[in-house]
Amino acid sequence: MQGIANTSVFITGGCGDIGLAVAKRFLAAGARVVLADLLPVAKGNVIARSLHPDAAAYVRCDVTRAASVDRAFATALKFLGRLDTVICNAGMVANEPFIGITEKNWTHTLAVNVTGSFVTAQRAARILLKNPRRGNARRGTILFTGSWVQEMPWPGGAAYCTSKGGQQMLAKVVAQELAPHGITAALVAPGMVYAGLTKKIYDRDKRFAKIVDKTVPLLRMSTAEEVAGSFLFLASDDGAYITGTTLLVDGGAMLGRRD
Numbered sequence: 001m002q003g004i005a006n007t008s009v010f011i012t013g014g015c016g017d018i019g020l021a022v023a024k025r026f027l028a029a030g031a032r033v034v035l036a037d038l039l040p041v042a043k044g045n046v047i048a049r050s051l052h053p054d055a056a057a058y059v060r061c062d063v064t065r066a067a068s069v070d071r072a073f074a075t076a077l078k079f080l081g082r083l084d085t086v087i088c089n090a091g092m093v094a095n096e097p098f099i100g101i102t103e104k105n106w107t108h109t110l111a112v113n114v115t116g117s118f119v120t121a122q123r124a125a126r127i128l129l130k131n132p133r134r135g136n137a138r139r140g141t142i143l144f145t146g147s148w149v150q151e152m153p154w155p156g157g158a159a160y161c162t163s164k165g166g167q168q169m170l171a172k173v174v175a176q177e178l179a180p181h182g183i184t185a186a187l188v189a190p191g192m193v194y195a196g197l198t199k200k201i202y203d204r205d206k207r208f209a210k211i212v213d214k215t216v217p218l219l220r221m222s223t224a225e226e227v228a229g230s231f232l233f234l235a236s237d238d239g240a241y242i243t244g245t246t247l248l249v250d251g252g253a254m255l256g257r258r259d
């Protein structure tokens with residue numbers, strides 16, 4: 001894809017399954033990538049080096065803490081030199097029936113998925129606005145890992161679905177406000193990915209696995225790799241006129257099944 005080589009990418013939740021798959025795609029296309037995640041620096045460095053000896057780096061970053069995000073961007077910029085694409089991908093899920101959901105899980109889910117996306121996107125925008133603007137070219141793009149449940153309730157997902165719905169609206173507002181300044185924003189919304197917590201639950205919970213298998217018209221979950229290319233597309237020259245929208249990568253899950 002045109003427009004990825006020699007660009008600089010910052011990915012929160014970069015050491016998770018989807019984050020790593022996305023990082024690999026950008027690195028393969030010639031970008032420099034910083035993975036931002038909760039792991040201690042020594043562990044994160046090992047992961048970054050295993051991806052690429054000199055085009056990948058790790059910074060520790062807790063997206064629920066603004067000071068941590070500020071420090072992460074400052075360190076990342078020393079490695080990257082500039083910033084072109086920021087991916088708000090850090091996320092967590094703790095499904096519980098609505099009637100019993102604890103305030104702790106509710107608050108933490110919103111803190112990571114919504115407030116974490118807000119802080120990351122806001123800090124990213126402040127940096128991207130400093131990029132010089134050449135003609136109609138973008139200053140940069142801010143992408144979010146949404147979810148098909150941002151618009152579709154899932155049993156036990158009060159906190160998670162609400163957080164992803166909030167994140168979707170955040171992305172739209174960011175897109176609207178920053179478009180005149182040459183910054184685009186969009187979401188990639190996966191469906192069921194055999195990755196992260198979903199993978200763990202699928203492997204241990206037969207009932208969940210049965211529901212998942214029945215829900216997706218393509219009759220299977222996606223891999224993290226099948227989701228990753230959409231981020232590349234939105235960040236590439238081909239995605240430069242796309243803003244405020246969601247690219248749904250859900251195997252038809254939103255369509256439902258009628259058989």
Ligand SMILES: NC(=O)c1ccc[n+]([C@@H]2O[C@H](COP(=O)([O-])OP(=O)(O)OC[C@H]3O[C@@H](n4cnc5c(N)ncnc54)[C@H](O)[C@@H]3O)[C@@H](O)[C@H]2O)c1
Binds near residue numbers: 016017019190195
């Ligand atoms: N796996 C799925 O089926 C699926 C489906 C749709 C959307 N998503 C979304 O994809 C994104 C990535 O999830 P994944 O499936 O790769 O799961 P994952 O658990 O493998 O990755 C999530 C990453 O986010 C990091 N993280 C959590 N809290 C953080 C914090 N406070 N600060 C910084 N990093 C933090 C974790 O350490 C982890 O590395 C999430 O936003 C998730 O909601 C996943």
